[in-house]
Structure formats: structure tokens, C-alpha cells
Amino acid sequence: xxxxxxxxxxxxxxxxxxxxxxxxxxxxxxxxxxxxxxxxxxxxxxxxxxxxxxxxxxxxxxxxxxxxxxxxxxxxxxxxxxxxxxxxxxxxxxxxxxxxxxxxxxxxxxxxxxxxxxxxxxxxxxxxxxxxxxxxxxxxxxxxxxxxxxxxxxxxxxxxxxxxxxxxxxx
Numbered sequence: 001x002x003x004x005x006x007x008x009x010x011x012x013x014x015x016x017x018x019x020x021x022x023x024x025x026x027x028x029x030x031x032x033x034x035x036x037x038x039x040x041x042x043x044x045x046x047x048x049x050x051x052x053x054x055x056x057x058x059x060x061x062x063x064x065x066x067x068x069x070x071x072x073x074x075x076x077x078x079x080x081x082x083x084x085x086x087x088x089x090x091x092x093x094x095x096x097x098x099x100x101x102x103x104x105x106x107x108x109x110x111x112x113x114x115x116x117x118x119x120x121x122x123x124x125x126x127x128x129x130x131x132x133x134x135x136x137x138x139x140x141x142x143x144x145x146x147x148x149x150x151x152x153x154x155x156x157x158x159x160x161x162x163x164x165x166x167x168x169x170x171x
Contacts, residue, residue, distance in 0.1 A: 003030055008085045016040065016090045023088040033084040036075035040092040041068040070141060073159035076103060118146050118168065121153050130155070139163055 002009050011026075013019040016039040023037045043063040050057050072093075078085045106128045125144045132146075133139050143163075145154040156163035 002086055003033065003084075006083050008079055008083065009087070011086065011088045013088065013090055016092075019088050019090045026086055026088060030084075030086060033086055034078040034082050035086045035088065036078050037068075037071045037089075038075040038087050038093050039068060039071075039090040041065050041072055066141060070158055070160075073157070077159050080104065080107070118151075118153055121155075121166065122146060125153075125155065 011022065013022055019039050020037060023035055027035045041064050043065045044061070045063075046058075046061040048058060048060040075085075075087050079087065108124050108128065122144070130142055130144045133143050136145055139145050139154060139156055141156050141158045141160070143156050145163075147153070152165055152167045154163045154165050
């Protein structure tokens, strides 16, 4: 049914583990569709709390898993770019979720032949909250790195496995 409809489909699972298992199985049943996992990106999350009897405040503690964050971005990107998408999600996936309109406003499409210089791309990437690494060899997801000659820029989108290099046409 999912394959025939060619419409985005959301399947909710009670836990991350069940979502991952179902996602793996669905990928084998729907090999040409984009079957993506969208689960909470926390390794652990402890909300802030207050113990009244001892007048103790306990700050929120959390740890974000970069691999899961990348999968979330891949799933979101697939929703905006394809119709044959199946998102397998956990119920807790809404934690840390922003507004879809904010995500779309921040998105930039780069196409072969589009124009712009390095400074234009730097401004766009900084508005999208990309950072530059302190060491050019430590580039990671969510980073960009411009070369010193000003004719190329390396961008590592959060949903990609490797960085993408954009080269500027020389005048």
C-alpha cells in the first residue's frame, strides 16, 4: 500500500529499538523508497528538577548522539525532496524538534551553474548555523571550510556522510 500510494508515510513505534528494527525491515521491502529513521537524538536525557524537601535544584543533563542527529536531518530532507518517503519514528522523536517552516527557511539549494562568491556562501552558511572548525583537518557535520584562494568551499551538511566541495567558476 505504501509503495502504491507514493505519499509520505509516518510509522510511530514505542521505542528507538523497535523503530530501528522496523526501519531495517521496511528498507528490504521497499528498496527504491526512502525509508528513514527519525528518533530522539539523545543518548540520555534527564530533565531539570527540584527536590523541595532538601531545597535542591538539579540541572538538566543530556547528551546528543551525532549519528542519530544526522539520521534525523536525512529524514527531514527526504520529506522535502521526495514523495516515496517512509519515516519510522519513536514516540520521543519530538524532543528537540523545531518548526518545519524554520527548517525550510534555513535551507539553501545549490545547483550547478548557480552564482555567488565565497563571502556570499559564508554568510548563508553562518545564517544556517554552520561553524568553521578551529583546525582545518577537524571538519565535521555542520561545518564549512573556505580555501584561502577563495575559489572553493567545503560544506558538511548534517545529513551527509562526507563533506561536499563547491567550486566557484573563475572569471
